[in-house]
Amino acid sequence: MLLVDWLYVGIFVIVGAIMAALPLGIVWVLSPRLALPQKRMTYESGVVPFGQAWAQFNVRYYLFGLIFVIFDVEVIYLYPWAIVFRQLGKFAFVEMLIFLVILMIGLAYAWRKGALEWA
Amino acid sequence: MPVGLTHYLVVSVLLFCLGLYAMLTRRNAVAILMGIELMLNAANINLVAFNKFVAPAALSGQVFALVVITLAACEAGVGLALVMAAYRNLETIHVDEINVMKW
Amino acid sequence: MEVNWPIEIARAVGLAVTVFTFLAVVAAMLGVLLERKIGGWIQSRLGPKHVGRQGLLQTVADTIKLLQKEHITPQAADAVIFNSAPLIVAVAGLLDWIVIPFGVVHIGGTAIPLVVRDLNIGVLFFAAMASLTVVGILAGGFASNNKYSLLGGLRSASQMISYELPLATALIAVAMQAGTLSTVGIVKAQDGWFGSFAFSQFPAFVIFLIAATAEVNRVPFDLPEAESELVAGYFSEYTGMRFALFQLGEYAEMFAMAALATTLFLGGWKGPVLPGLVWFLIKMYAVVFFLMWTRWTFPRLRLDQLLNLSWKVLLPAGLIWILLTGFAITFLAK
Amino acid sequence: MGEQAAFIILSIITLASAVVVVNSNNVVRAALALVPTFLGVTGLYIMLQAEFVAGIQVLIYAGAITVLILFVIMLTEGGTGLRIRQRNEQAPLGLLTAAALAAILISVLTRTEWPKSTATLPQYTASAIGNTFLTNSVLAFEVSSLVLLISLMGAIIIARREK
Numbered sequence: 001m002l003l004v005d006w007l008y009v010g011i012f013v014i015v016g017a018i019m020a021a022l023p024l025g026i027v028w029v030l031s032p033r034l035a036l037p038q039k040r041m042t043y044e045s046g047v048v049p050f051g052q053a054w055a056q057f058n059v060r061y062y063l064f065g066l067i068f069v070i071f072d073v074e075v076i077y078l079y080p081w082a083i084v085f086r087q088l089g090k091f092a093f094v095e096m097l098i099f100l101v102i103l104m105i106g107l108a109y110a111w112r113k114g115a116l117e118w119a
Numbered sequence: 120m121p122v123g124l125t126h127y128l129v130v131s132v133l134l135f136c137l138g139l140y141a142m143l144t145r146r147n148a149v150a151i152l153m154g155i156e157l158m159l160n161a162a163n164i165n166l167v168a169f170n171k172f173v174a175p176a177a178l179s180g181q182v183f184a185l186v187v188i189t190l191a192a193c194e195a196g197v198g199l200a201l202v203m204a205a206y207r208n209l210e211t212i213h214v215d216e217i218n219v220m221k222w
Numbered sequence: 223m224e225v226n227w228p229i230e231i232a233r234a235v236g237l238a239v240t241v242f243t244f245l246a247v248v249a250a251m252l253g254v255l256l257e258r259k260i261g262g263w264i265q266s267r268l269g270p271k272h273v274g275r276q277g278l279l280q281t282v283a284d285t286i287k288l289l290q291k292e293h294i295t296p297q298a299a300d301a302v303i304f305n306s307a308p309l310i311v312a313v314a315g316l317l318d319w320i321v322i323p324f325g326v327v328h329i330g331g332t333a334i335p336l337v338v339r340d341l342n343i344g345v346l347f348f349a350a351m352a353s354l355t356v357v358g359i360l361a362g363g364f365a366s367n368n369k370y371s372l373l374g375g376l377r378s379a380s381q382m383i384s385y386e387l388p389l390a391t392a393l394i395a396v397a398m399q400a401g402t403l404s405t406v407g408i409v410k411a412q413d414g415w416f417g418s419f420a421f422s423q424f425p426a427f428v429i430f431l432i433a434a435t436a437e438v439n440r441v442p443f444d445l446p447e448a449e450s451e452l453v454a455g456y457f458s459e460y461t462g463m464r465f466a467l468f469q470l471g472e473y474a475e476m477f478a479m480a481a482l483a484t485t486l487f488l489g490g491w492k493g494p495v496l497p498g499l500v501w502f503l504i505k506m507y508a509v510v511f512f513l514m515w516t517r518w519t520f521p522r523l524r525l526d527q528l529l530n531l532s533w534k535v536l537l538p539a540g541l542i543w544i545l546l547t548g549f550a551i552t553f554l555a556k
Numbered sequence: 557m558g559e560q561a562a563f564i565i566l567s568i569i570t571l572a573s574a575v576v577v578v579n580s581n582n583v584v585r586a587a588l589a590l591v592p593t594f595l596g597v598t599g600l601y602i603m604l605q606a607e608f609v610a611g612i613q614v615l616i617y618a619g620a621i622t623v624l625i626l627f628v629i630m631l632t633e634g635g636t637g638l639r640i641r642q643r644n645e646q647a648p649l650g651l652l653t654a655a656a657l658a659a660i661l662i663s664v665l666t667r668t669e670w671p672k673s674t675a676t677l678p679q680y681t682a683s684a685i686g687n688t689f690l691t692n693s694v695l696a697f698e699v700s701s702l703v704l705l706i707s708l709m710g711a712i713i714i715a716r717r718e719k
Contacts, residue, residue, distance in 0.1 A: 003602075003603075003605075004230055004339075005339045005340075005341050005342075006602045006607070007230060007231070007234060008230075008234045008237070008320065008338060008339045009317070009320060009339070009341075010562075010599075011231065011234035011235055011238055012234070012237075012238045012241075012316060012317055012320060012338075013313060013317065015234075015235055015238035015239060015242065016238060016242060016312065016313040016316040016317070017309055017313055019238075019239065019242045020242075020308070020309050020312040020313060020316075020467055020470075021309065023289060023463045023466070023467070024293075024305075024463055024464065024467075026289055026463075027289055027290075027291065027293055027462055027463045028293070030289060030290050031289075031290055031291055031292045031293060031462065032290075032292055033292060034292070037297075058631075059203060059207075059631060059715060059716075061376055061380055061627050061630070061631065062199070062200075062203055062624070062627050062628060062631055062715060063712065063715060063716070064380050064383070064384060064529065064533075065380070065383065065623060065624040065627045066196045066199070066200065066624065066708070066711050066712070066715070067533070067708065068383040068384065068386070068387065068620060068623075068624075069192050069195065069196055069616075069620045069621060069624050070192065070193070070196060070704050070707065070708045071387050071537070072192075072383075072386070072387065072390075072615065072616060072619075072620045073188070073189050073192045073193075073616060073620075073704060074701070074704060075387065075390045075391075075394070075615075076185060076188070076189075076612045076615065076616065077185075077689065077697065077700070077701075078390075078391075078394045078544065079343075079345075079346055079394060079397070079403065079608075079682065079686075080608065080682050080683065080685045080686030080689060081686055081689070081690065082394045082397040082398040082403075082544075082686075083397060083398075083401055083402055083403055083682060083683050083686060084683045084686035084687050084690065085398070085548060085551075085552065085686075085690070086398075086401055086551060086552075088687070088690050088691070089552065090552055090553070091690070092552075092690045093548050093549065093552040093553075095690055095694060095697065095698070096545075096548060097545065097548075098698060098701075099697065099698060099701045100541055100544070100545060102698075102701040102702060102704075102705050103541075103701055103704060103705060104538070104541060105705060106704065106705040106708040106709065107533075107537070107538065109708070109709055109712070110708065110712060111533075111534065113712055113716070115712050115716070116529070116530070116533045116534060117526070118525055118526035118529050118530075121559065121560075122559050122560055122563045122603070124670050125665060125666055125670075126563065127600065127604070128665045129662055129665065129666070130567045130570065130571070130600070132658055132661045132662055132665065133571055133658060134570065134571065134574055134593075134597075135658075135661075136654040136655070136657055136658040136661075137571070137574045137575065137577075137578050137654070138574075138578075139650075139653070139654045139657065140578055140650055140651060140653075140654035141577065141578040143646060143649075143650030143653060143654065144643045144644060144646060144647040144650040144651070145642060145643065145644070146640075146641065146642055146643060146644050147583055147642060149583065149587075149625060149628055149629055149632070150583060150586060150642070152625070153577055153586060153587065153590060153625065154577075154578065156590065156617070156621065157574055157577065157578075157593065160593070160594065160597050160617070163597070163609075163613075164597060164600055164601075167600075167601055167604045167606045167609060168604055170604075170606070170677075171604045171605060171606070171677060172670065172672070172673065173670060173671055173672075173673055174673060174675075175673055175675045175676055175677045176673075176675045176677075176678075177688075178677075178678065178681070178684050178685060178688050179688065179692075179693070181606050181608070181609050181681065181685055182685060182688050182689060182693050182696070183696075184606070184609050185609060185612060185685070185689075186696050186700055188609075188612060188613070188616050188617070189700045189703065189704065190700075190703065191616075191617075191621070192616055192620065192621060192704075193703055193704060193707035194707075195621045195624060195625070196624070196707050196708070196711045197707050197710055197711045197714070199624060199625065199628045199711075200710070200711035200712075200714040200715040201714055202628055202632060203628065203631065203632065203714070203715045204714045204715060206631075206632040212632050213640075214644075215644050227558060300582075300584070300585070302585075303584075303585065303588060341607070342607060342680055342681075342682060343607055343608055343611045343682055346608070346611040346612075346615070346682075347611055349615060350611050350612075350614035350615045350618075350619065351614075353614070353615055353618070353619025353620070354614065354618060354619060356619060356623055357588075357591055357618060357619070357622060357623065360623060360626050361588055364584055364588075364626070364630075372630075376627075376630065379623055379626075379627075383620070383623060386619075403682060
């Protein structure tokens with residue numbers, strides 16, 4: 001039964017959130033509270049914090065994110081293929097070969113263009 | 120009243136119009152892209168709902184939902200690349216300030 | 223089939239509480255203790271020794287201590303996101319366990335696997351839940367509004383997304399040989415000692431172990447947390463029990479990876495003489511021991527080395543291995 | 557009973573967090589609110605018995621696209637954008653357009669008689685989808701790999717700094 005399966009998942013989410021929040025509640029009751037302004041300061045190894053946390057970051061984070069999204073999408077085609085290609089024989093294998101070769105060209109292109117280099 | 124096709128369609132219309140609203144009124148290009156993602160999600164709800172209630176045996180609705188997810192990922196990738204390029208060259212990502220092509 | 227909804231709901235709640243307690247006690251508390259004891263043993267020192275016999279109660283004492291700590295929300299932080307980030311990580315760690323089969327019981331001749339739910343898309347479900355952790359970590363890093371946290375969160379996210387793909391290729395290679403995505407089905411497809419996929423899928427096994435280590439941010443892939451340079455990365459600003467929840471999520475994830483390695487590659491609950499549950503735990507702890515052993519043995523990688531390993535070695539290797547497996551099954555199998 | 561309750565809860569999660577996405581002045585919050593929106597839609601897919609699409613939805617939307625969006629917010633604005641005006645001058649007009657479209661579509665949809673089918677979905681949707689992709693929809697399958705390749709190339713060219 002499909003919906004029963006997912007009922008379990010839903011209940012796990014709810015119960016998990018409650019049980020994870022429970023210790024936070026206990027802390028709220030037990031813990032001392034002494035509001036000192038120094039306590040709520042941003043931690044910067046003991047130095048008085050300066051400037052914004054939002055520094056400019058490297059564009060490479062985006063490039064890796066992009067390549068990840070593209071290949072993650074490729075993976076969604078691999079999952080259904082993986083469980084049925086046995087029944088469909090040679091044809092299915094060749095189809096996936098074409099699919100993967102096209103994507104490997106993409107990986108090779110990114111590699112060649114230096115999108116996979118961090119330095 | 121059991122949950123039927125119309126219920127899902129109404130939810131998807133509301134989601135679509137929220138996305139449209141974000142697209143029409145936001146200044147931040149990334150927020151516009153978020154609106155587009157909402158609209159694509161609404162379209163996907165439609166596809167899957169029609170698949171279940173109108174033609175369950177064919178599964179083409181779900182297959183096309185997967186294709187739409189693929190296109191959404193590509194759109195996000197290229198769209199955000201454009202945002203990055205605009206930010207690099209014009210130092211803004213607010214679409215009403217990007218007007219170098221305006222006559 | 224008629225479903226008795228109240229009974230199912232009660233069972234689900236009971237199982238959720240059980241699994242969560244299991245994670246908190248066996249994975250997080252015992253895991254931390256094991257980590258410290260094994261670390262001490264490898265480095266020729268004693269490890270925790272004073273609380274309880276041989277320091278056995280050390281983490282219990284730590285938990286009690288953490289329960290009394292004040293919660294500090296930094297002034298600059300975004301309080302709503304700051305507070306929900308640890309919950310996301312902990313719940314994602316819990317959800318992984320839904321599809322892990324612990325063993326099998328025989329009731330009146332029929333074998334019932336001890337699994338919360340044997341979902342049709344089991345392996346995919348696991349991958350999806352593991353990918354949710356990234357969002358929690360990024361949210362924590364963003365909300366803290368602290369330079370260390372932000373940099374740690376970004377690094378952590380870019381590392382986790384880099385290693386998600388090799389992990390997925392390993393999962394797919396196994397699913398191909400088993401012909402199913404269900405975890406119980408995959409265990410059933412492995413027969414005897416040499417039928418376990420650790421042999422026939424050896425490259426996938428290696429890729430999985432490396433990617434899993436990186437996915438749970440452990441040494442040698444612990445750059446995002448790097449105590450010595452980023453003061454614990456994305457959870458620098460978290461105090462008391464919120465910090466413990468991040469820790470719980472991390473250990474739950476690590477044990478889940480070990481349990482998945484057991485399920486996919488080591489034959490799950492299968493084994494002679496002893497009951498299935500015992501075999502499962504033995505194998506899982508063996509993998510956990512392996513992960514701890516690497517942690518205390520290897521130095522930390524540099525960021526560029528880490529990304530190179532994933533994108534230029536593991537991902538191409540995984541894709542080629544998928545094609546080879548497909549070729550072998552399509553053309554060489556009888 | 558249970559079905560209606562689940563549907564209402566999921567719809568409320570989806571739409572409420574979509575409102576945050578659309579309305580929040582804090583861009584980071586808007587991006588993070590995408591996650592519950594996508595998870596709510598996932599729940600709707602599960603109610604429609606599309607479990608494979610649901611898994612993919614979590615994997616791609618919640619786990620990948622959101623992360624990419626967060627990265628870009630990090631790399632460009634350099635802040636939550638709280639002190640910057642987030643809406644353009646046509647906000648009232650946009651609201652009117654969206655509301656009008658919603659009203660028209662809903663009134664049309666609720667009046668239409670949709671064809672009903674009594675057939676049932678296949679038990680194991682993942683393998684059925686695989687079969688469809690490799691037989692009837694093979695063109696979509698191969699073309700999507702080309703689309704992926706081209707968008708990868710295009711995005712790399714656009715995003716990289718010219719040397």
